[in-house]
Amino acid sequence: MTHSSSHQRLMTGAEIFVRSLVEEKVDVVFGYPGGAVIGIYDALHDISDIKHILTRHEQGAVHAAEGYSKASGRPGVALVTSGPGATNTVTGIADAYMDSIPIVVFTGQVALKLIGNDAFQEADIVGITRPITKHNYLVRDVNELAATIKEAFYVATTGRPGPVLVDLPKDVMASKAVFSYPKSVKLRSYQPHTEGHQKQLSKAAELIAKAKRPVLYVGGGTILSGASEELTAFARATGIPVTTTLHGLGAFPESDELSLGMLGMHGTWYSNTAVHYSDLLIAVGARFDDRVTGRTDAFAPEAKKIHIDIDPSNISKNVKVDVPIVGDVKTVLKQLTPMVKPLDTKDWVRTIRAWKEEHPLRYRNGKEVRMQHVIQTLSGLTKGNAVMVSDVGQHQMWMAQFFNYMLPRTHLTSGGLGTMGFSLPAAMGAAFARRDIPVISVSGDGGFQMNIQELATIREHSVPVKIIILNNGYLGMVRQWQQLFWRKRYSHVEMFGPDFVKVAEAYGIPGFRATQTAEVEETLRRLLDTEGPALAEFRVMKEDNVYPMIPAGQTYNEIMDVPEATEEEQGERLELVTIAKG
Amino acid sequence: MTAAEQEQDPQVHKHTISVLLENKFGALNRVAGMFSAKGYNLESITVGPTEDESVSRMTIVTTGDDAIIEQIIKQLNKLIDTLKVVDLTYESFMERELALIKVSTSADTRSEIMQIAEIFRAKIVDISHKTMTVEATGSGQKVDAIIKMLKPFHIKELARTGRVALKREFVGDV
Ligand SMILES: Cc1ncc(C[n+]2csc(CCOP(=O)(O)OP(=O)(O)O)c2C)c(N)n1
Ligand SMILES: [Mg+2]
Numbered sequence: 001m002t003h004s005s006s007h008q009r010l011m012t013g014a015e016i017f018v019r020s021l022v023e024e025k026v027d028v029v030f031g032y033p034g035g036a037v038i039g040i041y042d043a044l045h046d047i048s049d050i051k052h053i054l055t056r057h058e059q060g061a062v063h064a065a066e067g068y069s070k071a072s073g074r075p076g077v078a079l080v081t082s083g084p085g086a087t088n089t090v091t092g093i094a095d096a097y098m099d100s101i102p103i104v105v106f107t108g109q110v111a112l113k114l115i116g117n118d119a120f121q122e123a124d125i126v127g128i129t130r131p132i133t134k135h136n137y138l139v140r141d142v143n144e145l146a147a148t149i150k151e152a153f154y155v156a157t158t159g160r161p162g163p164v165l166v167d168l169p170k171d172v173m174a175s176k177a178v179f180s181y182p183k184s185v186k187l188r189s190y191q192p193h194t195e196g197h198q199k200q201l202s203k204a205a206e207l208i209a210k211a212k213r214p215v216l217y218v219g220g221g222t223i224l225s226g227a228s229e230e231l232t233a234f235a236r237a238t239g240i241p242v243t244t245t246l247h248g249l250g251a252f253p254e255s256d257e258l259s260l261g262m263l264g265m266h267g268t269w270y271s272n273t274a275v276h277y278s279d280l281l282i283a284v285g286a287r288f289d290d291r292v293t294g295r296t297d298a299f300a301p302e303a304k305k306i307h308i309d310i311d312p313s314n315i316s317k318n319v320k321v322d323v324p325i326v327g328d329v330k331t332v333l334k335q336l337t338p339m340v341k342p343l344d345t346k347d348w349v350r351t352i353r354a355w356k357e358e359h360p361l362r363y364r365n366g367k368e369v370r371m372q373h374v375i376q377t378l379s380g381l382t383k384g385n386a387v388m389v390s391d392v393g394q395h396q397m398w399m400a401q402f403f404n405y406m407l408p409r410t411h412l413t414s415g416g417l418g419t420m421g422f423s424l425p426a427a428m429g430a431a432f433a434r435r436d437i438p439v440i441s442v443s444g445d446g447g448f449q450m451n452i453q454e455l456a457t458i459r460e461h462s463v464p465v466k467i468i469i470l471n472n473g474y475l476g477m478v479r480q481w482q483q484l485f486w487r488k489r490y491s492h493v494e495m496f497g498p499d500f501v502k503v504a505e506a507y508g509i510p511g512f513r514a515t516q517t518a519e520v521e522e523t524l525r526r527l528l529d530t531e532g533p534a535l536a537e538f539r540v541m542k543e544d545n546v547y548p549m550i551p552a553g554q555t556y557n558e559i560m561d562v563p564e565a566t567e568e569e570q571g572e573r574l575e576l577v578t579i580a581k582g
Numbered sequence: 583m584t585a586a587e588q589e590q591d592p593q594v595h596k597h598t599i600s601v602l603l604e605n606k607f608g609a610l611n612r613v614a615g616m617f618s619a620k621g622y623n624l625e626s627i628t629v630g631p632t633e634d635e636s637v638s639r640m641t642i643v644t645t646g647d648d649a650i651i652e653q654i655i656k657q658l659n660k661l662i663d664t665l666k667v668v669d670l671t672y673e674s675f676m677e678r679e680l681a682l683i684k685v686s687t688s689a690d691t692r693s694e695i696m697q698i699a700e701i702f703r704a705k706i707v708d709i710s711h712k713t714m715t716v717e718a719t720g721s722g723q724k725v726d727a728i729i730k731m732l733k734p735f736h737i738k739e740l741a742r743t744g745r746v747a748l749k750r751e752f753v754g755d756v
Contacts, residue, residue: 130612131619135662138607155662189604189665313656316649 013142013173014043017106020149022049023181026077028068028432029053030061034081035121036108036170053432053461056453058085060425062092063451065103067429070412071387071439073226075102075157076429082108083121086167087128091419093163094132098416099247100224102161104152111171112140126167134162139169142177154185159192160311161224192310194328196335203323204282204306205339211280211304213348214240217263217292220247220415221285221309227330228252228408231284234337239345241352243271245286246415250405254384254581260352261361261581264292266397268581269359269548269561274352275300276556283307285329288318289416290553298555308332356580359548361401362562364574369517369540371395371470375402376579377521378440378468381528387412387430387439391423391447394476397546399442402579410437421450424467428454431463438466438528445471445497455507458533466527467509467535469500472542480545504535512536593647596625597671598747599655601640604663605631612661613640622646622654626744637665641746643722670747677747681725682707683716686736695735702728713738 011019017040021029028051033041044052055061058080065076080089086107096103110119126138135155137148148166156164208214222231228251235242235258242252243260252259260271275281281303286292288307293299296319305321307314308329315324325332363372375398378386384406390396390413405411412430414422427441448469458465479493504511510530514523520538527536547562565574603609610629617624625643632639644654651669658667670677685695692714699706699716702724708715718728722745729740 126608127611130608130615140607187662190662311660313653313660315656317653 008178010176011179012039012043012176013145013168014039016142016145016177016179017149017168017173018043018047018050019179020146020181021077022047024075024149024153026050029077029079030055030064030068030429031079032058032061032081032085034085034108036082036085036110037079037168037173039170039173040079040108040168052079053457055425055457057451058088059092059421060428060451060454060457062089062103062105063095063419063422063425064429064432064454065105066092066096066099066101066422067389067412067426068433069101069103069429070426071409071430072433073409074433075104075153077104077106079106080108081121082110082125082170083123085121086123086125090128090132091417093129093165095414095417095419095422096163097132097134099220099414100161101163102156103163104156105163105165107165107167109138109167109169112169113171115169125165129165132163133165134160136165136167138167139172142172142175145172145177146179146181150182151185151187154187155190159190160221193326194310194331196308196325196327196332200323200325201332201335201339204325204336207280207304207306207323208238208282208340208343211343213274213278214238214280214282214343214345215260215274215278215303216240216242217245217275217281217283217286218242218248218251219245219284219286222248222251222329223285223408225285225310225329226408227285227333230330230333230337232256234333234340237337237342238340239343239349240282241274241345241349243267243275245289245292246400246413248286249400249411250408253406254404255406257349257582259582262400264289265294265550265552266401266546266548268361268401269559270352270355270580272548272550272556272559273355273359275303278303281305283309283321284333285309287314290318293319294550295553295555298557356582359561360578360580362576362578363544364565364569365517365577366572366574367517369514369520369538370544371398371472371538371540372402373517373577374468374470374520374524374538374540375399375442376577378524379403381521381524382438382440384410385437386410387427387434387437389413389423389427389430389439389441391443392418392420392477393444393447394472394480394544394546395442395444395470397477404581420444420447423447424451424458424465425454427465427467428458428463431465435464439464440466440468442468442470444476445469445473445500446475446495448500449497452503455504455509459507459509462532464532466530467504467533468527469535469537470540471497471500471537472540472544473497474542477546479543483543483545485551500535500537510534513539515539591647594645595647595651595671596643596645597651597669598675598677598745599642599644599658600668600670600747600749601642601658602632602665603638603640603661604665605636605638606663609638609663610640612663613642613658616657616661617644620653620657622650626742628744628746630746641744643745668749670749674750675747676750677721677745678719679722679725679743679745681718681729681740681742683718683729683732683737684708684739685714685716685732686712686738687714688712691735695732698728698731702731704728
């Protein structure tokens with residue numbers, strides 16, 4: 001390591017910590033103080049370069065760091081105390097691990113000599129988080145602190161990104177050393193390679209040249225690598241249609257004729273159909289997750305498969321592929337694009353167009369508010385120019401379906417872990433990173449109550465988050481499964497909720513409510529037009545289901561589309577609304 | 583798959599994997615934790631320093647079909663502290679394991695046990711009126727064999743180190 005900015009003055013670990021964050025150009029830290037980090041908080045008090053945001057729960061701090069990172073591409077930072085402060089970060093860390101989000105979490109720890117003694121507020125957080133971090137560290141010597149912090153940011157943000165935890169014993173942070181921040185890091189044991197292998201690229205180009213029914217299957221890795229432009233150029237140059245995963249939404253503009261929208265369990269009928277009949281599937285920064293493939297042996301059965309991924313362990317993990325290319329998506333696409341020629345996909349695209357017309361996304365609209373309608377209206381009002389942060393449940397799937405994503409880093413969701421309670425704090429974090437476009441948090445009535453406390457943080461800092469609650473009075477997604485697969489035995493899914501508008505007002509946040517379809521657009525306009533934070537609750541239809549659906553572990557042949565209208569529904573003369581991507 | 587089923591599956595083979603890691607706090611935990619988190623079989627794991635103080639060598643004996651072994655190697659490589667992973671199974675390699683076997687003895691059986699030890703080039707390292715302890719070194723198979731031979735005398739206590747292995751430079755028998 002080469003060192004720069006060496007100051008001969010001795011500094012405490014706490015001061016070194018703060019100075020290191022400044023060197024990393026960290027502008028905001030989400031955190032919560034306590035006994036083990038009181039020295040660090042004392043050092044933070046004097047620093048004007050770093051804004052510290054006191055969340056109301058450590059889980060909120062980690063999700064905020066995730067939201068900040070997802071929206072900006074820069075690493076998010078959280079700082080918490082030992083013991084309960086540290087254990088409260090576990091869900092957020094696991095979430096970041098599953099979704100490959102670069103964050104660095106700093107935890108206080110009891111003094112070195114007390115470790116292992118069941119000391120007050122001691123928890124073995126390094127042990128607890130070992131399987132859910134990309135890497136973690138216990139700093140045992142103040143002389144190693146700066147280098148460890150440098151390494152933590154480096155590991156979090158390079159290769160396949162992920163969360164890194166640094167545990168900081170109280171005595172280490174109080175002892176003194178000369179501060180010298182390394183300029184660069186070189187680890188002999190960790191050197192992710194970003195360039196695709198030439199031989200593999202040639203093989204891929206050959207397969208592409210021969211393809212008649214190719215599909216690009218694009219995942220979150222494309223967005224993480226900042227490769228949306230390269231991907232869009234590649235798709236347009238070759239004429240290959242694009243479907244994205246939940247995390248890939250925004251990597252390719254959904255208004256493009258080549259767009260198929262999302263694939264998988266709740267993907268569009270036509271994207272799953274196209275993948276099923278494709279003869280070449282090019283996975284780009286996607287990992288053949290079970291929510292995408294269903295039963296793996298029946299997934300894209302006729303297709304040759306090319307897989308571009310930075311993580312070698314993702315290759316042939318779930319599905320055997322013909323041509324793996326290990327490397328950074330952006331670099332690999334830059335290498336591959338000049339090696340391919342435009343394909344004649346006119347017939348294929350025409351077939352897909354017919355499928356889109358036959359089986360668009362659709363719902364029956366009526367007087368009662370439909371979540372789909374709220375989201376579709378929002379898509380129209382914002383024209384895709386907003387950071388949409390969803391929670392987990394039915395609304396999350398409809399957000400993926402009925403909003404037209406146009407830009408990378410505008411769809412933030414907890415995809416891998418599926419963490420209810422993600423949306424509100426993540427949107428808050430995103431709003432610290434992006435002030436140029438609106439940040440909109442959308443939750444169900446269930447998930448919203450899991451991190452509801454962050455309303456206080458949002459209010460305190462007037463964070464301009466627009467908060468939407470789609471209230472169906474149910475843990476809707478679980479209810480849907482109970483209805484479809486458990487003989488409609490609704491076990492513990494109906495639930496009481498508070499008056500959300502009054503809750504908002506209690507926190508000093510303006511609140512609006514819509515209870516009928518006719519009020520939806522006006523309510524959304526008021527929400528979007530309000531300065532600073534605002535909340536809108538939509539009382540929506542209680543028992544509506546997300547379609548299309550391929551039930552878990554099943555195949556394309558079991559796809560369920562929106563059922564025919566019941567007699568009752570026919571009597572209501574509901575309006576059939578359809579939308580197709582592209 | 584249960585262990586019994588795995589044993590019968592012709593696709594499943596035993597592999598000896600050698601891993602060089604940064605000699606850092608918690609390295610063994612990372613590897614062992616990865617095996618249990620991913621549900622991989624871990625037959626034995628040994629760790630110790632190498633000629634370079636900053637590097638540890640871990641020798642892992644595991645079983646799995648080709649796809650599982652491929653994942654195990656990738657997951658080992660994925661650990662930030664991993665310097666090198668070699669599946670020795672496809673190479674010519676030396677392997678040794680050490681066992682201490684404490685056997686019940688009486689005046690009648692003592693000489694028979696000593697004969698068995700001699701055949702296996704094992705050593706007697708402890709003796710009392712009622713017991714004898716045999717130190718056996720060799721391949722896992724050899725250690726298995728001596729244990730089998732000593733079983734009828736009643737093994738009171740047994741300790742095995744697990745396998746250590748290195749790639750051969752000279753190809754052939756030494
Ligand atoms: C922390 C957590 N607990 C439980 C679940 C399981 N789960 C998945 S979706 C869901 C229902 C969510 O209900 P709500 O937030 O009201 O959203 P809706 O499905 O009604 O849109 C539940 C309980 C989860 N994903 N996360
Ligand atoms: Mg709900």
